Amino acid sequence: MSNALTTYSSSDLREFSTQVFLHFGISRQDAEQAADVLSLADLRGIDSHGMARLHTYFDMLTLGRINPKPNILIIRDKKSLCTVDGDNGLGLIVGPKANEIAMDKAEAHGSGWVSVCNTNHFGIASYYSLKALERDMIGWSMTNTTKLVAPIWGAERMLGTNPISIAFPGLNNPPIVIDFATSAAAYGKIEIALRKGAPVPKGWTINHQGDMTTDPNDMINGGALLPLGSERELGGHKGYALAAMVDILTSVLSGANWGPFAPPFALRQEIPSRSVGKGIGHFFGAMQIDGFMEVDEFKKRIDEWIEVFRNTKPTKGQKAVLIPGDPEHAEEAIRRKSGIPLIQAVVDDLKDISKQTGIPFPDQQ
C-alpha cells in the first residue's frame, strides 16, 4: 500500500463532487450543498469524511439505495420543535436542510430543535454546528450510525459511533468546536492498525465474546468497539449512556431505525435483521445567544475562556493544552492555501468514478 500523498485544489475537488452528484439527477443547488459538506471535512483535516467517502455515496446512488431527489418534509411541527422526514435522501442534503429549519425556528422562537428520520449519513457533525455561528447562534448536531459499539457488559455491536457536535463563537479567537464520536476510538483507526499488522491500544475493542483485545482482527471478526471510557471502572458506562442519548434523540424520537437496526452506510456492511423505522436519524439544535446574554459579551467571555485554558500548565512533553477545534482550525488554515492531500487509495477511488461517469478528474495541484 502506498502512503504517498497527492495534493489537489480544494475547489477542483468540490467541483468534481458536484458533477458526480449532478450525474444522478440531483439538482444543482443540492449537488453543490452536498459537495460543500464533503469539502469542509477535507479542509478541516477530517480525511475519513471527505472525498474518501464519495465512492460510497456513488455506490449507494448507483444502486438506487439513496433517493437523489428527496421530497424533504416537516411531518410534525410545534413551535420550536419539529420532526423532518428526509425521504431517503443523501444525508449531505437532508442534514443541511433540517439544520436550516432548526436555525429558522431559533430565529422565530429563540431556539429550534429538529429530529430527522429517513435519512442517510450526513458527513461531519461540525458542518452543522458551525453553520449556526454565522447567525449568532449556538449550534448542536448529532446522528446515529451503523452499529459498531457494544454497551458496557455487552458482547455485541448495538450502537453506532454516534457523534455529537456543539460550537461556540469567539470574538477574536476561532470558535470552540466540539465534535466527537462517542466510542473510545474511531473505526478508521482499527482499519489502519489492521493494514499495518499492528496491535491497537487496550480499551478500544473487544472480541466476539466481549473480552478486551488488542488484535484488530478480533474486532473486525465479530467483535465491537468500546464506548468512550472503555471499561466500567474507567467510566465506560458513561460513554454508553452518551451514545444511547444520541441514538434516542436522533432515531427513537424521529421514527428512524435505532440501535442495532440502523441501516448500513456502505455496501459491504451487513443489513440489520429488522427494521424499526425509516432510515437513520439526525438531531439538530440552534439557540440564539442573545436569548441569554448580549452576543458580544458572550463572545468576549468565550475569548477569555480560551485564553485561560490555553494557559493551563502543561504536562511534561506537551507544549500547551488545546481548545476543542484547534487541530481542525490549524489544518484548515494550511489546506485553504496549499490544497487537499489525498492518499493513493482515495485517488484511485475517485478515478474509478471518473472512468464510470466520464466526469474528468482534476490534475494534481
Next chain:
Amino acid sequence: MSNALTTYSSSDLREFSTQVFLHFGISRQDAEQAADVLSLADLRGIDSHGMARLHTYFDMLTLGRINPKPNILIIRDKKSLCTVDGDNGLGLIVGPKANEIAMDKAEAHGSGWVSVCNTNHFGIASYYSLKALERDMIGWSMTNTTKLVAPIWGAERMLGTNPISIAFPGLNNPPIVIDFATSAAAYGKIEIALRKGAPVPKGWTINHQGDMTTDPNDMINGGALLPLGSERELGGHKGYALAAMVDILTSVLSGANWGPFAPPFALRQEIPSRSVGKGIGHFFGAMQIDGFMEVDEFKKRIDEWIEVFRNTKPTKGQKAVLIPGDPEHAEEAIRRKSGIPLIQAVVDDLKDISKQTGIPFPDQQ
C-alpha cells in the same frame, strides 16, 4: 472508621432536613423543596449527594455564604430562552425554580432552555431531568462545579466534574435516566481509596506534574482527576470537551464563574484567585415530546429500545446489560420500603447539626 450502617426512615430524614433549612429563615415551601432534592438522592442510592451533604449546606448557611431568602429573577428573556440570577441562593432552591421555568417555557414554546448564574450546588442532576417526565417532556440538566479535573495535556485542575443528565420516559418500563459526571471517576472514590490506603485504578488521576498516578495522595496533594476517557489515546480529549461544553452552557452563557474560577462548595476548599462572574452556573432544558411524535408512540419505542438493549448478549461473568438509571431505580424500590442506610460519619454530622440547632435527630428505623 466504622463501616456500620444505621437505617432511618426516609420521611424522618426529609423532615429533619426541612427543619434545618427552616432554622435559617428559609420559607417552608423552599425548605421542603430543598429537602426533597436531598431525599431523592438518598432514595436513589446516590449517597454522596443526600444527607451526607447537609452539614456542608448547614456550614455555608451558618457563615452567611449562601443567601437563605434569594430573590430569584429572570434577568434576560426571549421566548424559549432565558437567563436566571439565583441571588446566591441554595442550588437546591434555585435549581428547581429555574427548571420549572424551563418546563413552563416548553409548555408555551415547545421547548425551554434556562442558563443560571449566581447559584450554588444543586444536588443530583437527575432530580431535574426526572421532573420533566411528569409533564411528558424530555428533561436536561447540567451544572458546573468546583475545579478538580485537568484538561488533556494539562497538569492542573481547571474544570469541575460537571455532570450532565437527560431522562426519557418509558410506557411500561421505568425511564431511561442518564446522569453522569464528565470525569473518569468521582472525587468521592479517591477519598474512599485514601481512607482505605488503597491505590486507585490507572486512568483516574494525575499528580501535580501531570503524570498518571495510582496513589490517591498524589491527586489530593495538588494533582487532579482525569476527564472521561482518561488519556488522549483512549479519548480523554472527548471527556475534556464534554466538561467544557457543560462549563460554557452553565457558566459562560449565564454570567457565572466558569472553569477554575467556580467558587468552592465546601469550606475546606480553596477560594479561586479571581472572580469572572456570579456564583456557579446551571443549565436546564425541557422539550415537549409531542412536538416530535405522539407521546405514547415515543414511550412504546423507548420500551422497545430498553427491551432490545436488555437482551444484548452479555460478556462472560455478567448477567445482563443495564439500562442507564437501572441501578438507581432498583435501589429506590428497596429504600422506599426499607429506609435509608447511613454510615456512622454521616450520622455523626447530622447529630452535630442537631446539637447546634436543637432540632431533634430521629431515632433509627
